Amino acid sequence: MNAQALAPNASTERAQQESLLSPRFYTTDFKALEKLDLSPVREAWDRMMDEYRSDGNVDHFKRDATFEEELQELPEPLRSEFIDFMITSVTSEYSGCELYQEIEKRVNHPDLKELMAFMARDEARHAGFINRALKDFGVAVDLGFLKREKKHTFFKPKFIFYATYLSEKIGYARYITIYRHLEKHPEKRFHPIYRWFLRWCNDEFRHGESFALIMRANPGLLSGLNRLWIRFFLLAVYSTMFVRDHSRTVLHDALGIDVDEYDYTVFDITTEISRQVFPLTLDTDAPKFRAGLSRLVEISQAVERSQESGGVFGPLHRLGLRARGALTFVQLYLHPVKENPLQILKWVATATLIVGFGLMSAGITEGWYLQITGGVIWLTAAVIMKDKALIVTNGAMTTVGIIGKLFG
Numbered sequence: 520m521n522a523q524a525l526a527p528n529a530s531t532e533r534a535q536q537e538s539l540l541s542p543r544f545y546t547t548d549f550k551a552l553e554k555l556d557l558s559p560v561r562e563a564w565d566r567m568m569d570e571y572r573s574d575g576n577v578d579h580f581k582r583d584a585t586f587e588e589e590l591q592e593l594p595e596p597l598r599s600e601f602i603d604f605m606i607t608s609v610t611s612e613y614s615g616c617e618l619y620q621e622i623e624k625r626v627n628h629p630d631l632k633e634l635m636a637f638m639a640r641d642e643a644r645h646a647g648f649i650n651r652a653l654k655d656f657g658v659a660v661d662l663g664f665l666k667r668e669k670k671h672t673f674f675k676p677k678f679i680f681y682a683t684y685l686s687e688k689i690g691y692a693r694y695i696t697i698y699r700h701l702e703k704h705p706e707k708r709f710h711p712i713y714r715w716f717l718r719w720c721n722d723e724f725r726h727g728e729s730f731a732l733i734m735r736a737n738p739g740l741l742s743g744l745n746r747l748w749i750r751f752f753l754l755a756v757y758s759t760m761f762v763r764d765h766s767r768t769v770l771h772d773a774l775g776i777d778v779d780e781y782d783y784t785v786f787d788i789t790t791e792i793s794r795q796v797f798p799l800t801l802d803t804d805a806p807k808f809r810a811g812l813s814r815l816v817e818i819s820q821a822v823e824r825s826q827e828s829g830g831v832f833g834p835l836h837r838l839g840l841r842a843r844g845a846l847t848f849v850q851l852y853l854h855p856v857k858e859n860p861l862q863i864l865k866w867v868a869t870a871t872l873i874v875g876f877g878l879m880s881a882g883i884t885e886g887w888y889l890q891i892t893g894g895v896i897w898l899t900a901a902v903i904m905k906d907k908a909l910i911v912t913n914g915a916m917t918t919v920g921i922i923g924k925l926f927g
C-alpha cells in the first residue's frame with residue numbers, strides 16, 4: 520500500500536463513505552453474463568453499436584476557452600454543497616466506469632464485451648471531466664484509491680440491469696432538466712460545467728437504452744416475481760434521489776430550482792422512458808406517495824440533526840428514526856403502482872384469444888371473431904414493442920385466419 524492509499528484526501532474520503540444515499544460500487548456474476556441471449560434484438564443492437572462506434576461525443580469533454588473565465592469564487596455554504604454534489608457525481612460516474620470495465624475484462628461474450636468497452640469509455644470521460652473541475656477547487660478525488668478501497672456490493676446480473684438502467688435514465692433526466700432550466704435562466708449558471716450537460720445526457724440516454732435492449736431480449740427479467748424487484752429498484756432509486764436532493768437546498772436555490780418541482784419533473788421523464796421496458800411505474804403524483812417521500816426527507820434530516828447534537832440517547836433516538844424510515848419505505852413500496860398500458864393490452868389480447876379458441880373448439884364458430892380481435896390487439900402490442908417475431912406471428916396468423924374465413 521502506498522502512502523497515498525494510507526492517507527486519502529478529504530474529498531476521496533467523502534467519496535469513500537458508505538451510507539444508504541452514497542453511490543455504490545458493484546460486482547456481479549460474470550459467468551452468468553456469458554449466457555445472455557441478444558438475438559431477439561439483434562437489429563436494434565447493431566444499430567446502437569454503430570452509434571457507439573461513431574462516437575459523437577469524442578470532442579465534447581474538453582474545456583473551451585471560456586471555461587476558465589466563467590469560474591467564480593463561490594460563497595459558503597454553496598461552495599461546500601456544490602463540491603459535495605460533484606463528489607457524488609464523480610463517484611457514481613466512476614463506479615459505472617469501473618463496473619463496465621470489469622465486465623469487459625471478465626466476460627468473453629463478444630457483444631457484451633464491445634458494449635462495456637464503449638460505456639466504460641464514456642463514463643471515464645464523464646468522471647475525468649468532473650474530477651478536473653473538482654481540481655479547480657483543490658479537491659479532486661483519487662479515483663484509483665476509490666477503485667482499490669471502496670466496498671463493492673455484489674448484485675446478480677438482473678439487479679445490475681435494473682439498477683444501472685434506472686440510474687442511467689435518471690441521470691439523463693437530471694442532466695437534461697437542469698440544462699433546459701439554465702437555458703432559460705443563464706444568469707443562474709454559477710459554474711461552466713452545466714453548459715456540458717446537453718451532449719452529456721445523450722451518452723447516459725444511450726447507456727440506458729443498451730440495458731433496455733438486454734432486458735427486452737430476455738422478457739423473463741420483466742415478468743413474474745421480477746416485477747417485485749423492479750418495483751423495489753424504482754422506489755430505491757427515486758427515494759434516494761429525492762432525499763439526497765433535498766439535503767442540498769443552497770445549491771438548488773442558487774440554480775433557481777425548486778427541488779420538489781425539479782425532482783417530480785425528473786421522475787415524470789424517467790417514468791415515461793422506463794414504461795417502454797418495465798411492466799409497471801410508480802404513481803409519483805399520488806398525494807399519499809408524495810407525503811411518504813417528504814416524510815423520508817424529514818426523517819433523514821432528523822437523523823442528521825441527532826448526529827450533530829450527539830448526546831447519550833442519540834444512538835437510541837436514531838435507531839427509532841431509522842425504524843420509522845424503514846416503515847415509510849415499506850408503505851411507499853406497498854403503495855399501488857400503475858400497470859403499464861402495454862401490459863394491459865397484452866393481457867386483454869391473450870384473454871380474447873383464449874376465449875376465441877375455446878369457443879371454436881366447442882364448435883361455436885363465432886369464436887373466430889374473438890380470435891381475429893385478439894390477434895389484431897396482439898399485433899398492435901407487438902408493433903409498439905417493435906418485436907419482429909411477434910409481429911410476424913400475429914400478423915401471419917390473423918391474415919391466415921381472415922383468408923380462411925373468406926375463401927374456406
Ligand SMILES: [Fe+2]
Binds near residue numbers: 612615641722723
Ligand atoms: Fe456518465
Ligand SMILES: [Fe+2]
Binds near residue numbers: 723
Ligand atoms: Fe452512463
